[in-house]
Amino acid sequence: MSDVYFASRRCGPGSSLIDKTKKLIKKINFAAELREKDTVAIKLHFGEPELTTHLRPAFVRPFVEEIKKAKAHPFLTDASTIYAGPRSEGVSHACVAERNGFTLYSTGAPVVIADGIDGNNYVEVQVNTPHYDRVKVAGEAHRAKAMVVLSHFKGHEIFGFGGAVKNIAMGLASKQGKLSLHSTVTPYIKQKLCTACGRCVSWCAPGAIEIRGKTAVITGSKCTGCGHCIMVCPEKAAKIKWDIDFSQAQEKLAEYAFGIVKPKKGKIWYFNFLIDITPECDCYTFSDASLVHDIGILASRDPVSIDSASYELVKKAAPNPRSKASAAKPGQDKFTEGYPDTNPGPMFKMAEKIGLGRRRYKLIEIE
Ligand code: SF4
Ligand code: SF4
Structure with missing residues (x-):
């Protein structure tokens, strides 16, 4: 069982969400494990143009400041997409990040696209998991000495939800890796x-x-x-072919995440933002209404526990009557309302089997 720290969405004077983010950073205390000049990747999704519910840049700055206090070198990163669009190659991807507010001025750290300008900067990592001997990881993310994973928690049309595991697995897989995760490889x-x-x-x-x-x-x-x-x-x-068996895609997702985490043992930390919990992922140019109300922010050293806790919190919440989950009940999976085949069980099962993390967690609420 792993500890998951939780700060609720409720705020007041002196307890803004930024204050709460800083408290969660102190709880996880990742700066204590950084060395001077360590390169630290802050993995996030910069959003598509016209998407309005991706993680706000203001949440990123406290992480950058904490890393700089340890005299380490933070950079913001993500890898390019396999679908056509402005995030499908490095230069325009960096421009989207800038356009969506992730500037040196706003966050304090530069953007470095992890798989290069043409998507060919990747490293093969040995995993020996059921579906893969090796996985292909975006090069600069792999080379970073440490990583802080900031995930906007929301739905996903194949994986059920997008949290920490999906953020690192799909987000940092090379183009070939993404195809392998998404489809039967050949478009x-x-x-x-x-x-x-x-x-x-x-x-x-x-x-x-x-x-x-x-x-x-x-x-x-x-x-x-x-x-x-x-x-x-x-x-x-x-x-992309979308006809792959969903269970297999979910198992592969856990295995790819394992390839990101394995070389960074003890030097990777996770923060899930349960804010604007939309039915679809951030790869679209629109944002549908949230499935439930904003819940808060979670932090953990275990990617599986933090996703498990996040998923349960969304399940427990009352549905937003003006959303895709309007017919759901508290306690019911809100994500399957739009995408009925997306039970995330296979991802969790594989994640535990290969040692990515533990589904059971201890939720510790902070003020
Ligand atoms: S057909 Fe296959 S090898 Fe050729 S560009 Fe497309 S994905 Fe690459
Ligand atoms: S798929 Fe057809 S339209 Fe697209 S690049 Fe190839 S030839 Fe051109």
Whole structure:
């Protein structure tokens, strides 16, 4: 059983959410374990343009200040996406972060995109878990000496919810890793969107794509799952296959998280923000109404315990009557209201099996 510290959403004079964030930082006391000049990755999701419910930059600054007090070097990070969009390559990803307020001025730390400008900066980590021998981790995240994981807790259409485990696993997997987590690795071309422009062909290093008549066609046996065709297609015709068994995707998620955590034993800490608990993840350009009211902030050294506690707190909360979970009852899973196949049980089970963390937790509320 791991300790999970909890600060409720209620605030008053002298007890703002920023004050409470600072108290949680003191409880976890990660600065005591940092050495001078340690590079410390602060992993978060910068949000898409026009998303309004990603983690606010104001929450990040106390972490940066704490790391700097230890004379260590913080940087804000995430890895690029496999879907086409402004976060699919390093330069425009950094611009989105800036546009959404994650500036040196507001947070005190620079943004470094963890897998480089073209998504090819990754390191293979040996895990020997049921689905993988090795996982491919964004290079700068792997090289950082320590990591603070800040997660906006919300729903997800495959994984049930997005918390600490998903933030590090999907967030810091390389493009090939993300494809492997999301799909059956080889993308497909939606023919009615394809204009046969050939752009994907020139980006496909193993020559898996050719133009046949009026459309591009992928030969699965040649595809290495790099995700570049998805990134470069101007028509969004290159798509991820979503037909993978959800349970397997969840198990793989835990295994990828294990590949991030394993080399950082004792030097990775987790903070979940149960604020704006939207039904979908932060990879969309819209924010639907929260499923439940804002709950607060949690902190732990165990990614599984913190997600387990966060999930239970959302389950217990009354549903927002003007949200996707309007028909749910307190105690019922709010996330399955929109996505009924997303029971997160397989992720938790695999996470415990491979030693990522423990589902049982002790919730300790702080004032
Ligand atoms: S880049 Fe997109 S539109 Fe162009 S050929 Fe490839 S799949 Fe078709
Ligand atoms: S994922 Fe990579 S290797 Fe596979 S078809 Fe697309 S560009 Fe080619």
